[in-house]
Amino acid sequence: MNVNQVRRCALYARLSVTKEESVSITRQLRSCRKYAEARGWEVVGEFIDDGVSATASRPEDRKGWTALLSTDGFDAVIIWKVDRLARRVLDFLHADETLQQRGAGLVAVEDPIDMTSPQGRAFAVMLAVFGEMEAEAIRARVRAARAQLLKDGRWVGGGVAYGYRSAANPDGPGRVLVKDAERIRWLTEAVRMALRGGAVNAIAKWLTDAGAPLPGGAKRKAGNVTWNRQTVDQLLRNPILAGMTTHNPGRGKGGKRVDPFAVVRDENGNPVVDESLAVITADEFAQLQHILDSRDSPQARKRSDRKTTSPFLSRVALCDACDVYMCRGTNQQRPIIYCPRCKQTASRTTLDPYLVQRLLSERGGEPLSAATVQYCWEAASADELARREVLLSQLESLRIRRGVVGRYFDEDRVLLRWRAKQLPTGTCQTATADLPL
Known part of the structure; x- marks a missing residue:
């Protein structure tokens, strides 16, 4: 692609968190429009992926980028910076190859890249490498901060387990988890029923019939409280039942089930237990997981x-x-x-x-x-x-x-x-x- 001959272009903008004003979608598109206007290029379309992580998703899996590729009649794609397209080198190279196959080139407003020469392509790859390194550095800082909060016994944010609530830390900054007086009795009885051999479906029916309050944000049918098997199963697998805390409270990456035994441990490898949060012992929790796992497979049913x-x-x-x-x-x-x-x-x-x-x-x-x-x-x-x-x-x-x-x-x-x-x-x-x- 010769940038001096381009006449028609498409604009693409992406943002992970919408509150990042410094790189907002509006600012990115405005800069791209100015770039196109200064060169006399015609803009044939604008495509965005708002609230989409470049680390967690490939360009071809994003709705905005896919819509861009389904459009015809452009010779170039203008982006604000290389990391707006991808934060992994392989993702960037694959996206650029896709554009090349249709005779289009990639232009970045803030990164002076020229994809028509070997030197320019090498520089663009270097920028993609730095973007990947920056993403990894951000993840490392987040992991370190989370580890310190967990070590201090503080709440790291995210969803709060049923039967608990967050409260101001009485011993310093931040917040901690405490038992929720309204819901903890329902949670305790559900756990006891499961340990006595009660089926998860039966526990869900009991909670529904008894009118137990649902977890925050759970769905209600026709104004009634309706518990389901998945919700109860998640409650019974949370190590907080034994006063333990997972390394990553909440859902695992991509929604994967959290390992109930991957918990914060001391220097001797023993789980760190907060007795004030526990409703059962660690041994009872292990017994509960064995009971649930033995019934987990649909093939185990008659x-x-x-x-x-x-x-x-x-x-x-x-x-x-x-x-x-x-x-x-x-x-x-x-x-x-x-x-x-x-x-x-x-x-x-x-x-x-x-x-x-x-x-x-x-x-x-x-x-x-x-x-x-x-x-x-x-x-x-x-x-x-x-x-x-x-x-x-x-x-x-x-x-x-x-x-x-x-x-x-x-x-x-x-x-x-x-x-x-x-x-x-x-x-x-x-x-x-x-x-x-």
């Missing part, structure tokens, strides 16, 4: 209690956080897919129709087995395995990332990529016995 679900998405969708296939199952008698590691779920009631709509609208006219995707789909009729084969013939990847618990269907959770070039795969037969399930 066959008569299992509900058959559609194989349409069997071994098709990957959990974006764990990189493992999501399994089919049910939640409160509704079909879902779930990650066997981090336990995130996605409702099949809304996910399946969404995928079908996109398949037929975006790929329906693609050739498949001397016909089209649309024809093969309709020929499959109600054969879920045959329809699964049609979907797989068009898919490059399907990943599901964790969303906010209790929200309705969020299409941003679905990371869907079609195959770049359709190749003949299979036939439009309804018999698909050879498919891997």
